[in-house]
Amino acid sequence: MKIGFSFEVNARYNNGEGENTMIEKTTCPPAFTPQTYSDPARAVDRLIEIYQRNTSFLRDSFKRYLAGDLPANKHRACYPEIRFRNDTYARVTSRMSYGHVSQPGLYSTTITQPQLFRGYLRHQLELMINNHQMPVEIVESTVPIPLHFALKAGTQMAGEGPADISAALRDTFDVPDIEHVNDFIVNGTHEPTDGEPSPLSPFPAQRVDYSLHRLVHYCATDPAHFQNHVLFTNYQFYIDEFCRIARQMMKDGDSPYSAFVEPGNVITESGATHSSGEPLTRLPQMPAYHLVGKKGRGITLINIGVGPSNAKTITDHVAVLRPHAWLMLGHCAGLRSSQALGDYVLAHAYVREDKVLDHDIPVWVPIPALAEIQQALEAAVAEVTGLDGMELKRIMRTGTVASIDNRNWELQDHREPVRRLSQSRAIALDMESATIAANGFRLRVPYGTLLCVSDKPLQGELKLPGMASKFYQEQVAQHLQIGMLALSKLASMEPERLHSRKLRSFFETAFQ
Secondary structure, eight states, X not given: OOOOOOEXXXXXXXXXXXXXXXXXXXXXXXXXXXXXXXXXXXXXXXXXXXXXXXXXXXXXXXXXXXXXXXXXXXXXXXXXXXXXXXXXXXXXXXXXSSSOOSSSEEEEEEOOOTTTTHHHHXXXXXXXXXXXXXXXXXXXXXXXXXXXXXXXXXXXXXXXXXXXXOSOHHHHBOOOOGGGSSOHHHHTOOOOOTTOOEESSXXXXXXXXXXXXXXXXXXXXXXXXXXXXXXXXXXXXXXXXXXXXXXXXXXXXXXXXXXXXXXXXXXXXXXXXXXXXXXXXXXXXXXXXXXXOGGGOSEEEXXXXXXXXXXXXXXXXXXXXXXXXXXXXXXXXXXXXXXXXXXXXXXXXXXEEOOTTXXXXXXXXXXXXXXXXXXXXXXXXXXXXXXXXXXXXXXXXXXXXXXXXXXXGGGSOTHHHHHHHHHHTEEEEESSHHHHHHHHHHHTOOEEEEEEEEEBGGGTBOOOHHHHHHHXXXXXXXXXXXXXHXXXXXXXXXXXXXXXXXXXOSSOOSOO
């Protein structure tokens, strides 16, 4: 859509000699008039209207820039914004941990891609409006939309325009601003200045846009395909088994999932004989696969690879989609002689020696087990294995998992780390679980961990090719089945049971 109307803003300053000198001429689309809404659906429609008009303006301007016929001045459009004013200290009567504010004042958040977040936004606004019996205001913010985020993710910024375009891209359009791409709100370090509204949402628009584009880069699927229940794994074997199960479900046509999406946005619909899209010739760094369910109640599986850095990176970005739960399914070193290869470990505490989150959430912060997640995982293990009571305890142990950043810790003088592990009562060691749990705690996403013992280094049982092959053949399918069943159980719960007060701090945003 071409935006054929705009207006120019000339900014001036006094040069000290009594003369006003022009410093910037900015072309913007016409401003939207602020409007109040008591109907959340209409409020979201207004957000969509503002966002679509403004991003279309930027894309159209960029086409003209590449063609060499765009005037040499700044072209700018801004994000839509939600504002809410509370005038009382009276407490809202609500059993939910979100959907309301506790103090009087003005609250606001910028919004991006409201069509993608339509269901989420309608739910959050409905709670706000009903709990406070007050309308929300939809306005056009003063925060510019960077050109990079107005373009479709994956668009090449280097165009085929003429070589004599004189204006630099950043002189003509706004670019991402680090001031707006941060985790100050979720980290609890945001300090509003006098007169500045308090945050209404855990992430501002540019932070969300940054992660949405990163998800396309790392996972090679559109954010719209991500489901509200996520599995992370560190082995391709789980991906292979997931694809086998998903394709069989689509072939049978009688599963609770409507489609299976693979990297490259290759979509196989339930009952279909062919897929749409072309498979990628080379997989991305952390490929994602999606069994699509109604209202996002399907399953997303991501192979995050090895190490805490990858674990932090992917959870930083998935979190902006506000999933209802994520679980780590992976392999670990069993630390107890009583454990056997193939046993399960249900983490109820974590020793954090991964180091990647120390600046965001200090290591002295406890990362508690979440009852709903623990119960779903234990019930899934019992159901899949057919064991209960003491027989279930024979193959699954609940305890502390330690996550480290050095895969070859055994090559050092390991007396000291072994002593620490013993003092912590750890029963398993890996490189990702504590990172995923700690980032879930930090970003208010319910989390859990179920690992499978693949070696026992303290007892001299190391991974050898023959042993590994046999182990993978026998255990991966069962382990994945348990994880999928656990997420199915969690998907049947009301979201507020998972997004409980356990993950909320003293001062929280109204949006979940």
